[in-house]
Amino acid sequence: MQLNTVGRSQRRLEGAGVDDVRRPAGAPGRGAFELGRLARDEESDLVLCHVCGRGFRALGSHVRVHGMTAAEYREEFRLMRTRALSARAVSRARSVAQRAVYERSARTRADFAAGQSMARSGALADRARRSLTEHGASTELATERAVRLEAGRRTQGAAAAARLAERVRTLGFDGIPAALRGLYVEDGKSLEATARALGVGNEQLRRLLDRHLVEVRPVGHNSPTGRSARVALNDLAAARRVGTDDIGRWLTDHRNGGATVAELARLTGRSVPWVVSRIRRRPPGGAGEGHVAAPDGHSADHGPSVDGEGGTRRPRNGSDVP
Known part of the structure; x- marks a missing residue:
């Protein structure tokens, strides 16, 4: 009734x-x-x-x-x-009338229970997807989806802009242009390091630099800060790979324990010269200052040589690295 x-x-x-x-x-x-x-x-x-x-x-x-x-x-x-x-x-009038009937009538609530159960289980969503596949989206639905997507993008963009502004203030800069010049130009940070400091992606950083007329350094131009940052990143990646907080000490301990440089290079995912340089950087406690067993059994102070620009690195006595 x-x-x-x-x-x-x-x-x-x-x-x-x-x-x-x-x-x-x-x-x-x-x-x-x-x-x-x-x-x-x-x-x-x-x-x-x-x-x-x-x-x-x-x-x-x-x-x-x-x-x-x-x-x-x-x-x-x-x-x-x-x-x-x-x-x-x-x-609105229909909605109010239907809500009143739903609240008064136990039978109406029971009739709706099956649909509510389907909604909770995802069955209604599956049915809607099948219907969309069979019949296609109406022009109105496609338009509304595009409008909602664009609105979502604007909302996300506004939130990202607010986060960036807050990060800039936290770093002590007056605005984004000042932060870009301070971090990238004056401090000489790399693109990656500048992006991390600002909490943005590399592509977004490039767009910001272009928008605020900050020239990007040419490829191959390395600032001292940039080189130092890459060295630190390489060391951190190797340390995480072998599960240590001190990659120099880990390499030194394993080398003194009998591991070859080639084995250490394979374990850390780095090159043999990189391993040798890190071992020489952290001598063991019992050895003399700067004296660590080198790959060929001689003093590490003699170091490897390089056969030409970018050539194969070999110990100075000419023997192969183990």
Whole structure:
């Protein structure tokens, strides 16, 4: 009985819409409305018929005059299948009436329980995806998705800008241009180090540099700070790979324990010369100052030589590195 009452109420609302027919001042004529969008007159809160251009509080009954059902009207004019063809005031009135019935009627709540269970389990979402695959997205749905996506991007962009401004203030700079000049130009930090300091990605940093007219250093131009940063990063990566906080001590201990330099290079993922340089940097406690067993068994002070620019590194006695 309650549901029938709601149905009669809705039919009366739609009937009122048919009786309240008029063409809003300045409304487009027949066929002049955009496909994929429910046409409304914002001043009068009437929905406008795509076919004849007249305004109604609800189109559900009116479209029968044009030989269409409400579902056929939505499909013809590329509206979402769930789009209400009514004025906002009518939609609000329906919502209030339906909510009242739901709260009063245990039977209505029981009828809704199955759908609510499907919603919680994800079955309704699966059904919606299948329907979208079978029938395709309406123009209105595609447009709304694009609008929501763009709005989300703007929101994310605003949040990222706020985070960047806060990071700049935390670093003690007056603004982004000052931070870019201070970190990248004056301190000589690399692009990667500057990006980490500002909490942005490398591509975003490049865009910021371009926007604020800060010239990017040419490829191959290494500042002392940049070189130092890369050395530190390489050391950190090797230390994490073998699970230690002190890569120099770890290499020295394992070398003195009998590991070959080649083995240590393989374990750390670095080159043999890199291993040798780190071992020489941290001599064992019992050895003389700067004296560590080198790959060939001689003093590490003699170090490896390089056969030409970028050539193969060999110990100075000419023997192969183990």
